[in-house]
Amino acid sequence: MASLRVHDPPEAMRIFTACLGTETNTFAPMPTGRRLFEETCFIEGGTKGKPPSLFAQPMVVAREEAEKRGWQAVEGLCAFATPAGITVRKVYEELRDRILGELKAAMPVNMVMMSLHGAMVADGYDDCEGDLLTRIRAMVGPKVAVGAELDLHCHLTNAMVAACDVIVTFKEYPHTDVKERAHELFCILADRVEGKVKPRMALFDCRMLGIYHPTREPIKSFVEEIKALEGKNGVLSVSFGHGFPWGDVPDASSRILVVTDNRPEDAKALAERLGRKLYAMRETTQPPYLSIGQALDRAIASNVAPIVLADCSDNSGGGAASDSTYFLAEILRRGGPPTAIGWFWDPGAVDLAFEAGEGAKLRLRLGGKVSALSGQPLDLDVTVVGLKRAMTQPFGGGIGHLGDAAALRTGEVDIVVNRKRTQVFSPNPFEAFGIDLARKKLVVVKSMQHFHAGYAPIAKDILYVATPGTVSPDFHSLPYRKLARPIWPLDPAPLG
Numbered sequence: 116m117a118s119l120r121v122h123d124p125p126e127a128m129r130i131f132t133a134c135l136g137t138e139t140n141t142f143a144p145m146p147t148g149r150r151l152f153e154e155t156c157f158i159e160g161g162t163k164g165k166p167p168s169l170f171a172q173p174m175v176v177a178r179e180e181a182e183k184r185g186w187q188a189v190e191g192l193c194a195f196a197t198p199a200g201i202t203v204r205k206v207y208e209e210l211r212d213r214i215l216g217e218l219k220a221a222m223p224v225n226m227v228m229m230s231l232h233g234a235m236v237a238d239g240y241d242d243c244e245g246d247l248l249t250r251i252r253a254m255v256g257p258k259v260a261v262g263a264e265l266d267l268h269c270h271l272t273n274a275m276v277a278a279c280d281v282i283v284t285f286k287e288y289p290h291t292d293v294k295e296r297a298h299e300l301f302c303i304l305a306d307r308v309e310g311k312v313k314p315r316m317a318l319f320d321c322r323m324l325g326i327y328h329p330t331r332e333p334i335k336s337f338v339e340e341i342k343a344l345e346g347k348n349g350v351l352s353v354s355f356g357h358g359f360p361w362g363d364v365p366d367a368s369s370r371i372l373v374v375t376d377n378r379p380e381d382a383k384a385l386a387e388r389l390g391r392k393l394y395a396m397r398e399t400t401q402p403p404y405l406s407i408g409q410a411l412d413r414a415i416a417s418n419v420a421p422i423v424l425a426d427c428s429d430n431s432g433g434g435a436a437s438d439s440t441y442f443l444a445e446i447l448r449r450g451g452p453p454t455a456i457g458w459f460w461d462p463g464a465v466d467l468a469f470e471a472g473e474g475a476k477l478r479l480r481l482g483g484k485v486s487a488l489s490g491q492p493l494d495l496d497v498t499v500v501g502l503k504r505a506m507t508q509p510f511g512g513g514i515g516h517l518g519d520a521a522a523l524r525t526g527e528v529d530i531v532v533n534r535k536r537t538q539v540f541s542p543n544p545f546e547a548f549g550i551d552l553a554r555k556k557l558v559v560v561k562s563m564q565h566f567h568a569g570y571a572p573i574a575k576d577i578l579y580v581a582t583p584g585t586v587s588p589d590f591h592s593l594p595y596r597k598l599a600r601p602i603w604p605l606d607p608a609p610l611g
């Protein structure tokens with residue numbers, strides 16, 4: 116065999132890496148099409164020198180780690196869309212087939228490392244990642260190391276596990292550990308390539324729907340326990356896939372995934388032990404949510420200000436329209452205490468405000484347009500107090516785009532309306548319009564948890580509010596059809 120001749124240089128290892136993802140809210144009415152990928156993150160020809168983006172980071176880590184070892188890295192497409200409704204079938208198939216074509220052109224490879232979300236649903240595909248990974252495995256064969264890094268808001272499926280050697284999910288929310296997890300995944304895959312380990316995975320389904328904050332108990336200690344298990348007794352990695360409760364697919368549930376070095380029985384036993392532990396404490400895991408009425412009673416009666424109220428169910432980061440009016444309508448009904456509220460995604464209202472110009476007074480129909488869960492539009496007498504083109508806000512070390520935006524005032528209530536659907540990450544846009552949040556009683560943000568870093572420093576208190584909406588934390592209110600039952604909290608004790 117020519118390759119064994121002593122004078123041949125050792126053949127360089129070769130890896131392939133790419134990204135395809137979004138987090139699909141199957142209850143959201145806005146389709147996820149090609150433009151949404153192009154507007155959010157669409158990197159061709161490699162990530163080197165490109166602006167930072169969360170889901171591109173695993174590709175960057177894969178390239179840098181490969182280069183450190185003198186291996187070749189081939190980067191395919193990096194495409195990610197901000198969460199919305201079901202992905203258009205031909206858009207998913209085009210992006211998938213493009214990545215598969217790039218992989219084929221890169222072969223032979225020793226390793227494939229993918230950055231995926233894990234909750235992408237397309238028309239005709241309830242498990243896009245399982246579909247993509249299965250096709251990758253079929254193409255490269257059983258000897259190549261295949262792995263994926265997923266957001267923790269993923270549906271971990273048997274198809275994904277069957278296709279991969281290793282899957283690693285984020286552990287933190289807000290997602291601050293993307294690079295760390297990428298490094299962990301790369302190292303296990305590299306050890307597999309070099310024959311140092313034989314990863315074996317096991318999955319346990321906790322039969323739970325939930326929102327879990329690793330920043331607070333009891334989830335904080337649970338995640339610490341998981342971390343402490345890694346690197347000992349043959350345990351290579353443990354992931355807690357929270358699930359994404361607004362994706363109505365059979366596999367939407369919280370799951371534990373354990374990867375061991377060639378100890379399949381140990382992996383199974385540990386995944387079940389951890390899964391049953393989470394299940395046993397299920398009633399204490401959820402953040403405390405208030406109704407709009409409860410939240411306003413408490414905030415208005417408080418003798419400190421401002422109180423920050425999270426309009427969790429209209430969080431565009433979970434696929435909501437960000438144009439719901441329930442909160443604003445109730446604030447106005449209560450006489451409109453000094454309030455700042457945003458960002459309303461209403462391109463039509465933005466156009467009318469720009470047409471009227473700064474200082475203009477007009478009667479404007481606001482919000483309540485996109486979703487059946489957006490509430491009724493509000494007809495308001497407003498003053499246009501500010502207009503800005505291409506507005507931005509800081510986000511995760513990068514920049515988030517609001518597009519053209521207007522500040523509207525009715526009484527003592529200031530409303531920011533914008534053109535590009537995005538959740539509230541930072542107070543900067545309010546401040547850029549000269550809205551002094553310190554002088555407001557209420558600051559209402561359309562966001563579930565990512566607002567926290569920017570608003571905690573100015574908030575005298577933070578209340579999480581379960582408004583009606585597309586990302587409602589009240590799972591009983593959602594019209595599930597495909598979700599496998601029984602599942603907690605819809606069914607009280609699915610595991611007995």
Ligand SMILES: [Zn+2]
Pocket residue numbers: 266267268290
């Ligand atoms: Zn997430």
